Amino acid sequence: MATPRKAVALISGGLDSMLAARTMLEQGIHVEGINFFTGFCVEGHTHAIRAKDRARPKRNNALWAAEQLGIRLHIIDVIDEYKDVLTKPKHGYGANLNPCLDCKGFMVGKAYQWMTENGFDFVVTGEVIGQRPMSQRKDTMPVIARESGAGDLLLRPLSAKLLPPTRPEREGWVDRDKLFDFNGRNRKPQMALAAAHGITEYAQPAGGCCFLTDATYARKLTDLWQVRGSKEYELDDIMLLKVGRHLRPRPHFKLIIGREEGENNFLEGYRRQFTCLRPISHHGPLALLDGTADESDLQLAARVTARFSQGRNAPLVQVEVTRQSVTTRLDVQPLAEDEIPHAWYI
Ligand code: SF4
Numbered sequence: 408m409a410t411p412r413k414a415v416a417l418i419s420g421g422l423d424s425m426l427a428a429r430t431m432l433e434q435g436i437h438v439e440g441i442n443f444f445t446g447f448c449v450e451g452h453t454h455a456i457r458a459k460d461r462a463r464p465k466r467n468n469a470l471w472a473a474e475q476l477g478i479r480l481h482i483i484d485v486i487d488e489y490k491d492v493l494t495k496p497k498h499g500y501g502a503n504l505n506p507c508l509d510c511k512g513f514m515v516g517k518a519y520q521w522m523t524e525n526g527f528d529f530v531v532t533g534e535v536i537g538q539r540p541m542s543q544r545k546d547t548m549p550v551i552a553r554e555s556g557a558g559d560l561l562l563r564p565l566s567a568k569l570l571p572p573t574r575p576e577r578e579g580w581v582d583r584d585k586l587f588d589f590n591g592r593n594r595k596p597q598m599a600l601a602a603a604h605g606i607t608e609y610a611q612p613a614g615g616c617c618f619l620t621d622a623t624y625a626r627k628l629t630d631l632w633q634v635r636g637s638k639e640y641e642l643d644d645i646m647l648l649k650v651g652r653h654l655r656p657r658p659h660f661k662l663i664i665g666r667e668e669g670e671n672n673f674l675e676g677y678r679r680q681f682t683c684l685r686p687i688s689h690h691g692p693l694a695l696l697d698g699t700a701d702e703s704d705l706q707l708a709a710r711v712t713a714r715f716s717q718g719r720n721a722p723l724v725q726v727e728v729t730r731q732s733v734t735t736r737l738d739v740q741p742l743a744e745d746e747i748p749h750a751w752y753i
Contacts, residue, residue, distance in 0.1 A: 412580040413437045414562070415522045416531040417514060418480060419616045420468025422609040423533030423565060426600055428476050430564040431531055434581050438531070440480040441518050442469040445489040445510075446645045447617040468610040475606070485517065486642055493619070494638035498541075498550075503625035505617065507542035508550065515555035522560070529560040529575045536566040537591040545569070565589045565597070618649060627653050630661070630753045634698075643677070647695075650674065652715070653753040656707055660698030661753065664715055678729065684712045687736070688725035691716025705730075706739060713741035 416428040418440035431438045473480035492513045496506030511534075518530045536545050548570060552561045559573045567576065567586035576583040589596045601609060618624040627648040632638045647663055650670050655661040662684075665671035671693040682696040682705070694712040696705075705728055713724035723738045 411435050411437045412529070412575070413439070413527040414529050414531045414575075415518050415525070415527045416440050416478075417518055417533070418442050418469045418472055419533070420470075420472050420610050421533070421616065422594075422597055422601060422606075423535055423538075425472045425476060425533070425606065425609060426597060426604075427531050427533035427564045428472075428478060429604055429606070430586065431581065432476065432478070434585060436581065438476070438478050439527070440469070440473045440476070440478050441521055442480060442482045443485045443489075443514050443517060444482060445493075445617065446486045446642050447489075447493075447619050449616060449618060472609070481521070483517065483521070485513075488517075489513070490640070501541040501620065503620055503622050504628055505541070505619040505625075507539060508547055511542040511551045512554040515551055515557050515561060519555055519557040519560065522557075528580065529562055529573070530557050531562050531564060533565060534563045535589045535591075535597075536569055618645075624648060627753050630655065634658070634661075643680075647674075647677065647697075651692075651695075654711060654747070654751045655753055656711060656751050657698075657700075657704060660696055660700050660704060660708070662694050662696055662708055662711055664694040664712065665692040679732075682708075682728065682730040684709055684729075685727050686713055686716040686718060686724050687727045688723070689713075689716045689718030689721065691718065691724070706737065709737045709739040710742045711747065713739055714744070714747060716741070 414431050414436050416424065416431065416438050418424045418428065428438050428440060469482065470480055492509050493506055496509040498508040501507050515530060515532065522530055534543050534548065536543060536548065542551065552558055555561065562573045562575050562581065563570065564586045566589050567583060568588035569590060572583060575581045631640065631644060631648065650673055651663040651665050653661055653663055663674060665674050674693045674695055677695055682700060684694040684696065691712065692715050696708050700708060709726040709728060712726055713719065716724055718724035719741045722740065724741055726737050726739055728735050728737055
């Protein structure tokens with residue numbers, strides 16, 4: 408028996424990438440999955456720590472999808488390399504800070520590199536023409552193929568019939584007749600195909616796969632870059648942008664205030680890196696102060712923190728402030744609701 412051809416499939420954890428990989432498996436192709444961790448992935452973060460999302464399964468959807476498909480999954484950390492993609496996107500940003508076209512080109516390029524290093528034959532993605540305004544358009548699909556270096560070794564099984572035949576099709580490694588012509592934002596064909604394969608459970612179709620498409624998150628990241636004076640970030644920075652309320656009462660500091668117990672516990676892990684405030688006379692959130700603060704700033708920060716405690720209507724709230732391992736206690740009057748301007752919220 409001939410050795411089966413080998414494809415590496417980008418697996419996001421969503422339905423499309425699952426279906427693309429499944430289509431290849433149906434044709435007897437040996438498939439292994441690849442997933443890239445940029446730090447901005449929605450996977451397994453806020454919904455793992457917030458009570459309001461408690462009902463959602465706490466799982467990594469890419470791993471889960473690979474397990475459903477019965478394939479190996481390679482999760483690759485690209486946090487550092489991704490910084491250039493995000494901060495200098497050749498094709499610009501989408502509606503928020505999502506550099507989708509550059510991002511797709513980068514990920515397909517990484518998959519292509521992995522393919523050549525590991526003796527695989529081609530790359531598969533779950534892209535569908537017309538599904539996403541920036542990266543999944545008929546005119547941008549060739550851009551991704553070209554800029555990633557994958558060229559015609561990049562196969563999109565779900566829209567392949569609407570695209571020129573790729574090498575895997577021309578060489579007969581895969582049967583083009585058994586590929587698809589999905590087009591546009593209508594999800595019904597994918598759902599029908601999923602049903603035909605007995606796939607009944609999958610991550611939310613067409614959901615954003617990363618925080619960069621989120622307007623609130625993008626605002627917080629823009630604020631971070633503005634304050635730093637450059638588009639720099641570390642993993643901790645971008646993780647903290649996913650958690651808590653962010654308020655900037657003064658240009659030189661911001662507060663990250665836990666919205667619930669899960670977030671307070673998460674922020675607790677950072678208390679040694681930041682000035683940390685916590686109401687102790689009343690139940691209330693943990694707040695991290697990011698920036699510099701003199702005594703009057705600390706008073707203000709304590710009053711803001713008190714505002715989000717159960718003592719918000721009390722005349723005084725005692726707030727514990729820990730800075731560089733030194734703890735003090737401040738008795739402060741909580742700010743009234745109208746003393747917190749909307750402009751403070753990032
Ligand atoms: S949504 Fe995020 S991960 Fe997906 S292509 Fe766009 S930038 Fe990349």
